[in-house]
Amino acid sequence: MTSPNTIEARGLGRDYGVTRALEGLDLSVEAGSLVGILGPNGAGKTTALLMLATLLRPTRGSARVMGCDLISEASAIRRRLGLVFQEATIDGLLTVEENLRFAGRLAGLDGYSVKHAVNEVVQRIGLGPLRQRRASQLSGGWRRLTDIARATLHRPALLLLDEPTVGLDPEHRERMWSVLDAERRERGITVLFSTHYMAEAESADRVLLLSKGAVVEEGAPADLQRGVGVAVAEFEGPAGAAIEAALVREQLAATSMRTERGWRVGVREPQRVAQLVAEAPGGVTRFLLREATLEDVYFLRTR
Amino acid sequence: MSAISAIHGIVARDLQRAARQKSRMLGGLARPFIWLLLIGGGYGAIARVDGGSYHAFVFPGVVAMAVLFGGMLTAISTVYDREFGMLRLMLASPAGVGVILAGRTLSAALVGGLQGLAVLACAPFLLDATAGHYLAALGALSLSAVSSGALGLLVASRLRSVENFAGVINVVLFPLFFLSGALYPLAGVPSALRTVARVNPVTYQVDLMRHALGQGPEFGLTFDLLALLGSSILALALAGALFDPERRFLASVGGARR
The missing domain is CATH 3.30.70 (Alpha-Beta Plaits)
Structure with a gap:
């Protein structure tokens, strides 16, 4: 299965014991596109994203992410993947800069590259004044923006975001989307996100609507x-x-x-x-x- | 290169965290000295071991205690990372579980080793030890620190939440310490307890430290070294097998759809 698409999933499904969390997801995501996953709580959005991030093994189906097999080439996928979870994943005891350095090291960057990447992402996202501040002292909005900086620090080709704007005020929400827009515009990054906010989904190139573990609608928002x-x-x-x-x-x-x-x-x-x-x-x-x-x-x- | 970079990141973070948790660090440093003063002082009034003072006898055990508690508790703090999301960040990296375990073992060993070193620095007040003894003690301390980190990760691999943390100290750490020959010679204890002590890796940490500081050990040096190396490798292998990366994510989806 060779495809120019960043994600090509066929019948991707996951069970938790006897519970069928995701029936069988067919998904093609074009490189550089912005795709939203909508659906009520329990629809299977998080499960789908965690599987595509190689963090949950699918019970059935297959997928290629950035040309790599989801199971046998998980490590190669992770190298080029940025992941934002529902709750900001930063260490409150560390400063913003230390959190970013930690993320850079985890991504496999050497000392020089980490320093360069941290300087670049701090400038790009406007974290300069907060650089030496402990993450526990940040507001929810800045914690999330630090989280976005953490996920994009190593210049991933694909960014997966699981309800990234939950709990954010409109100002930080707008700022977050403007950062992501810039990432797409300047570097052609592909973004797949789940959300409960319809207005966010309306700005996507394509929307996938999940319900009870199955895709019930798919297409461009206008269509x-x-x-x-x-x-x-x-x-x-x-x-x-x-x-x-x-x-x-x-x-x-x-x-x-x-x-x-x-x-x-x-x-x-x-x-x-x-x-x-x-x-x-x-x-x-x-x-x-x-x-x-x-x-x-x-x-x-x-x- | 990327594995080394990831280990560097994990160790740097753990050391930064340890340095900022001042009360925990001070508590970890104070604990062995309190034991040395209270237990050593109390029993020292009524007991002599092998013709020497009880303080001198208990000293290697207290060094081992500092290493054990520092190393194991740092490693067990992986459960905090699991609970608060940092573990999933590490698991989502290209590093892989093996590298994450190696990084956590190393950082736990460093924290435990530094706490043990603080106690070891007091040796001149209690022992007649030579430079060679101290050098050997550094080696014993390093191996004990790795062993404690590996044991801590094994415990953390099956620990579900931070609420179990206090229970672990009472049910795992104290029995490991009490049944190690740190406080009394194992030769005199009932055979059932002696058998348990023989499968306790901490017994060999204490015994190795007695070797290093020139005290009468229970087992041969080679046996101690092999027992510690073997138990550390076994603990890490088991931790790797039990360390289910999906558990955190299964918890996050609550076993249901989301």
């Missing part, structure tokens, strides 16, 4: 959004069921979903929906017509 409908109508109130039934009957509903308080329908002709709502006997308490989002895809496919 996936178009699949929901031209627009999305949200309505609540006594006439909700009748409006939804009318939309389905008139074949105006591309997708339809019952929510906690009403209906969310992906429609083909937005104008007709407004007319139906206005004419509905019993009325609606809330009506909203808007563009489809990735969140709509998420709810449609994971419920």
Whole structure:
């Protein structure tokens, strides 16, 4: 199996005892692309990333990462891989610089290369003023940015990030993504990340939606959004069921979903929906017509 | 080259951590001196061994104790790394489990060795030892430190959480020390306990130190050396086999999907 893709996985799956965590993941990730994995808790996102990082052995299937076999060439993969876990993996007793030096040594860099790489990454990520500060004294945002510095210090070709922005304020989240954008732009690094934030996934080249251990949707965010409908109508109130039934009957509903308080329908002709709502006997308490989002895809496919 | 670099990184980090955990370091240094004063002083009033003072008899054992506690506790701190995520960082590196174990053994041996050296520096106050004795003691101390690090990693390989740490000191470390002939000659203890002492690697650490400091040892020098080398290799091999890299990740996914 030779491919220019950075990741080529076929039927990659993992069981924990009798629990099937990941059914069988088929995944192709182009070099230099940004790919997001979405899915509710327990969907298999972390399992998929840990397997691709060679840290969990797959129960079934196979994969090549950066041209290397996931099982027999794990060490070669790790050499060119950057990995960011859900919680920042830095030692609170060490300074920022000591943490980075430790990471550089673990990556196999010699003393000179470590010094050079640490200086470069500190400058690139803006860690200069914090360089000599103990990691335990950093805010959550700076801990995460130090973690990103740690994972990119050795100039990996592939970066895997497991929910990297959980708990970050918008400022640090934006800063983190701008660092990753620069990595992609300047060095063509491939990034595969999992997230719960739809807005982050919308900026990806491709999105993979996992649910209950299986891939339920895959594609470019814009394509996936178009699949929901031209627009999305949200309505609540006594006439909700009748409006939804009318939309389905008139074949105006591309997708339809019952929510906690009403209906969310992906429609083909937005104008007709407004007319139906206005004419509905019993009325609606809330009506909203808007563009489809990735969140709509998420709810449609994971419920 | 990359293996050496990884070992360098692991050792540097462990030494930096040890230097910053001042209370732990001071406690590790104070422990053998407290034993030397309290146990040595107490028993010294009622006991003489082989015609010499009890202080002189117990001294090699207290040096071994400093090495044992320093080395083993540093190695067992791998369980902290497992709990707080640093171990997965090491496992995700190209270094591999063998290199990680080698690095941890070396750093544990250095911490244990330095603590033992601090006690050994007091030898002139208690023993009539020559420069040759001290040189030999340095060698014994080094081998004992590696042995303690290897034993610590073996314990850490199956330890699930930091909550078990205190239990390990009471259930593993103290029995290893008490059954080593550090505090009393093994010749006089019941045969069942003597048998247990014979399979205790710390017995050979203490005995090797007695050889080095010119005291009456229990076993031959070659036997001590082989026993320590053999038990260290066995401990590291077992630790390598038991050290399941997936365990941390299985814990992180909670045995369920995520």
